[in-house]
Amino acid sequence: MDAVNRTVAKLRWLAAVLALAPALTVHAQQATEPAVKAAFLYKFSGYVEWPASAFPAPNSPVVIGIAGSDEVAAELEKLVPGRNVNGRAVLVRRVRDAESVRGVHVLFVGRGEGGARALTRAAHLQGALAVTEVDRGLELGAAINFVPAEDRIAFEVSLDSADKSGLRISSRMLTVARRVVPRL
């Protein structure tokens, strides 16, 4: 009798663990902010239209430059292998200064980067999509800026900045943006 009870108790425990397991896993996947931002950076490239001159060849890869956030760069490097955007492979490049912005299509300027304004300006010149993660990031010249939302990460878009880089951002993406700064 006692043995049976114990067995039942064990089974209940097991069932509870099994029931909770998927929830835990999902939670774990959603957990880290750098990983979400890395995924967003990759996805942004799908909604942005570069001029044909931005790529040396029709199958040239999309290059995502990361400045000032090793965590995001690391997450992105984990994410991109095997993926592509509109038939282009995706490359990750760590960016140190304005010089190395050349050839980059998406430039993420992390919180850790001091020269954000110079980098965004370089992005404008190089025709890259500048992404920041600071307050008033759009005012710094970024086309997209991550903003914290209640339980997740949101972003805001400046069409004016994108215009300066010679880029067009799909209106579909704008439906999810927190704030959109229109063209001037």
Next chain:
Amino acid sequence: MNLGQAVNRSLRIKVIVLTLATTIAALALSALGLVLYDLKAYERQWSNDLVTQAEVLARASAPALSFGDRQAAEKDLSVMRVRPQVLAAALYGRDGVLFATYVKPGAEAPEFPPTPAPDGYRIDDDELVLFRKVVENGEPIGTVHLRSIYQPWGRLRDYLTILFVVMIASLAVAALVSGWLQSAVTGPILEVARLAREVRERRDYSLRARKTTEDEIGQLVESFNNMLAESGRRAEALRLADQRKDEFLATLAHELRNPLAPIRNALEILRLAGDDPAKAKAARQMMERQVVQMVRLVDDLLDVSRITTGKLTVRKSVLDLQSVLRDAVEIVKPFIDARKHRFEIDLPAEPIAIEGDRTRLAQVFSNLLNNAAKYSDPEGEITLSAAREGRDAVVRVRDKGIGLAPESLVSIFDMFMQVDRSLERSQAGLGVGLTLAKRLVELHGGSIEVVSDGVGKGSEFVVRLPLTYGRLEAGRGDREPGVEGRGRRILLADDNVDFVTSLGELLSARGHDVRIAYDGAEALRTAEDFAPEVAFVDIGMPKVHGYEVARRLRSHSSTSRALLVAVTGWGQENDRKRAREAGFDRHLVKPVDPGDIDAILDSP
């Protein structure tokens, strides 16, 4: 409402009902096909529509899914508000977890499946449930789920309502149209029905239906008119036949009554002047003539019944036509002489062989001769001639008497037909002679016709009989009945006292030993001692009837070999057969001809 209206109504209603039933059947069938097609089309259209919605929704909500923006996703889903059929919508994330939902305002929140199903739709009760993957940049990033109202039954109900209205309208129109057109069909039929009723009520066969069309109805009208004409003819013929029969009965009564007065007078003479041989002889001769006349009448009467029942038969043998004609002449000669006619007979020297019934043929020719004598004024001219013409023997009886009107040439052969009823009654006869003659000649395979130039110009009857090449039978009637015949023991049994007594005396006078019995029992008692050689037995006797008498006589040793002769009033084949079965050797029909009795007694 009388019967006519009922018939009217029923036929009209039948035609209308026929039209309506056809209309209903056709409409119902086409409606069924239409409904089935529409249900299928409805499902396809509805599902296509929903797939399109899902497609649009998937594309619109892809960014929201991509960037995990639940609010944006819910906003995207809420677009479904403009589609009131959509009850609920949901987005599942890439990981299969419910991401955003939409429920139609006012609707009860459904239970969303915890995980999305594969692409496609299914019908769940009265909902259409659809799942569709959201693919962005070649990658599945989530699933759209839509639930929509799916109520084909509501649509079906609408459809049936419309159909019902259409059907009612169609039926009304069909009823109107058929009501309008049916008169072309029913009109003539109703006319015929009305006419038939009128004919029945008024017994007027001269009415005719109007023929308005050439189709089957026209044929019906025509046939109906023909039948009316035929019925009219038959009714008229029946009326005439009935009238002739009445006249015949009147004539018959008269004819039978006529000889009785002279016979009664003769009896009175015999009673008063029994001693005077001359007066007695005259009286007896008068009675004989009258009796012969009565016998002839009754014979005619029997023949009439045989003709009407179709039992007139002839017994054929090969005959010499001349001898038959001589027999006939012998019968009629006294009457011709009495009328003082000039009578010429023109017969070929060599015999003409025919096959027939001697008595019956003699009856035919004596009849014709008798008519010739009767319908000629006294001292007229009568010619009898016979000749071979091709394969026929032709007998002509010509007179210069009252002749026949052209319209009588055919009807003269009808039963009870007499040309001139104003003639003296004693000559009139029963009006069956020519009918009988015609039937008899036809039974011999021959024909009879009459030619006359008109009333008062005489007439000629022509009888044709087929020739035969058989051997002639020996002439009959050459031998006189012998008074000197061998005496026999004869038993006479009959309850008709007069008949049996007179016959007994006749036979005794001829040398026979005669015993008489007045009933069956007495006949048997007498036969026991007497052991007759010949017995004439009446069938309809009291106590023991004739058949039984014959059976007992046959079974008794002393009379088992006696010649048994049945004497009856019935000469039908059935009666003869029954008599044979009872043991009778011969069969005589009353009134018995003494010649027949002699013939029987003379036979070995």
